[in-house]
Amino acid sequence: MNGDHMASGHLVVDKKVLTLILIVLLLCLTTVISNGFIIVALGTEWLQRRTLSPYNKLLVSLGASRFCLQWVMIGKSTYFFLYPMAFLYDPVMQFLSLLWDFLNTATIWCCTGLSFFYCVKIANFTHPVFLWLKGKVSRWVPWILLSSVGFSGFTTILFFTGNHVLYQHYLRDKCQYWNATGDSMRSFENSYFxxxxxxxxxxxxxxxxxxxxxxxxxxxRHMKKTLLTLSGFQDAPVQAHVRALLSIIFFALLFTSSFLVLILNNGSRFPLHEAKSWVWNIVSHLCMAVHSLFLLLNNPKLRATVERSCSPRCEVS
Known part of the structure; x- marks a missing residue:
């Protein structure tokens, strides 16, 4: 950290970094709104009917984890803006990182569970094992969600242990903030995290x-069969099947890009004061925001609810 970023003993947030933080916050709010709508719509249905389809259980769980994850990101960004000199592993940041690690891992495993459900239910195979999975997957949804919580909790403990070791190292050596991420601490970050x-x-x-x-x-295989008969291609169930598979591919591309950004960001370990770190955050949260909107609008029930909620406002205006 050079002297250009220091003023009267205080660390000044660069204007470029501040702009990137505001973009991240805007993307977080977009994701909060879309996932909040999913939670309210499906949660209301769950309370009224006392039941919910396995797919919607996975969807509302993913929405809840993303909803909370975005608020944690908003909290981390706000704390960094208010206290730019705070150490990356101080108690407050450790608590926020604890929530982030748990919710982020839960989000990834919920996405994986949702993709597993998609794959088994939509893919068209006649193998006995696949047919057996197709009949059992709906009953496995509670166990999929419980396993996601278990994996997330175990992962969070490992991350918290590393964060705590770094903070104890920081207190023992009485490091200054701008030197705290160098040498031995940086080596530990690279080797552990x-x-x-x-x-x-x-x-x-x-x-x-x-x-x-x-x-x-x-x-x-499905496209090959439908192309052999033009009448089969015009069949409504066939078209619905193809649209569902194309939606899965779009879902896969978004999740893949988001995951690759996550790996690159975690591997680089850029300090929060560098613009590069926030650029990676923008890409990651953009993927999450777009995918949340896609899930909201791709679900017929949720899309109909959105249209009903928007139609009175349009009539009033």
Missing amino acids: FFLKISVFSIPFGIFLVFIVILLISLG
Whole structure:
């Protein structure tokens, strides 16, 4: 940290970084609104009917984790803006990082569970094992959600342990903030956090890639059959099946790009005062915001609810 960013002993947030922070906050609010709508709509249906379809259970769980995750990001960004000299691993940041690690991991595993549900329900295979999975997957949704919580909790403990070790190292050596991320602490970050995040996040990402391949094979076979008969291509169920598979591919592209950005951001470990760190955050949160809107508008019930809620306002105006 050079003297250009220091003024009267206080760290000054660069204007470029401040602009990027505001963009991140705007994307977070967009994701909060879309996922909040999903939670309210599906939560109301759950309370009224006392039941919810397995797919909607996965969707509302993903929406809830993303909703809370965005508020944690808003809290971290606000805290950094108000206290730019605060150490990255001080107690407040440790608490926010604890919430972030848990909710972020839960979001990734919920996405993986949702892609598994998509893959089994939509892909068209006649293998006995696949048919057995198709009949059992709806009953497995509660266990999928419970496993997501368990994996997230275990991962959070590992991340919290590393954060606590760094903070104790910081207190023991009485480091200044702008020197706190150098030498031995930087070495610990690279050796512990990078490999931890790569190993933890590569598991769901690898599973997700398998689902992508299965869906692409299923789509190719289905398109080949429908192209053989033009009348079959005009059939409504066939068109719905193709649209669903194309939606899954779009879902896969968004999740893949978001995950790759996450890996690059975690591997780089840029200080929060550098613009590069916030650029990666913008890309990641943009993918999340777009995907949340896609899930909202791609669900017929949710889309109809959005149209009903918007129509009275249009009539009044």
